[in-house]
Amino acid sequence: MSVGVAAHITAASQGGPRFNEYLTNDGRRAAENGIWLCQQCSRLVDADDSAYDVVDLVEWKAFAEAAAAVELRGYVVRKGRDFTGLEAKMPELIGEMRTDARSKPFTREIIALSRRVSYNPGPIPFFVYFHEDHDELLAKLQICEHYGAIYDVRRNQVPRWNFSEDFVEYLLGT
Known part of the structure; x- marks a missing residue:
């Protein structure tokens, strides 16, 4: 079982981290504007807009979704170490x-x-x-x-x- 918390890629309301004034209210609530994170990371991402930019969060989400799709096919996805x-x-x-x-x-x-x-x-x-x-x-x-x-x-x-x-x-x- 995976326990996680949804966080916004761009803020749901003005004044929040990474707020995008050009996004509609529906766009702010859409799944495309969300990322599933652990409890701790969710708090960090939603609290600090300077440390996590939109490009990074979109990349994290795309990678996580691709890795999940591969794992659902029975493969193991492991992060390489530097x-x-x-x-x-x-x-x-x-x-x-x-x-x-x-x-x-x-x-x-x-x-x-x-x-x-x-x-x-x-x-x-x-x-x-x-x-x-x-x-x-x-x-x-x-x-x-x-x-x-x-x-x-x-x-x-x-x-x-x-x-x-x-x-x-x-x-x-x-």
């Missing part, structure tokens, strides 16, 4: 990942270990990131996972992930 934002959060770790990916462009598996541990996972090539080199390494890798940069492939109780192909393309600059 890996530059991830890199800004942890430049040293992402820099090391970039160097590794460039040195072995077909390797995808990564393992998080302490330098005091020796580990041989078998014939699959992998990169190792050490706790001693990166403060809060597991937390950073969890954020990488949230961004879709890596995904969990843990086995034998060893924290391990694979790079996503989108992230490798970002790292390699392709």
Whole structure:
């Protein structure tokens, strides 16, 4: 079940956010002038006309309606993440990942270990990131996972992930 609130793209009355004096009263009440948002976003959009312009709201609505139509056909619509934002959060770790990916462009598996541990996972090539080199390494890798940069492939109780192909393309600059 989806719970939402209707907000106006252009204000329903004069003095409201993004008021359009050329729109008729019927046009102000029409579905085309509405956008379905969560409770919090609805309040923000209706309260601040400087942060949300008509063009952005129309674009949001068009995208949401197109995504809903695709999902109704059984597909999953997921927003892609901008890996530059991830890199800004942890430049040293992402820099090391970039160097590794460039040195072995077909390797995808990564393992998080302490330098005091020796580990041989078998014939699959992998990169190792050490706790001693990166403060809060597991937390950073969890954020990488949230961004879709890596995904969990843990086995034998060893924290391990694979790079996503989108992230490798970002790292390699392709």
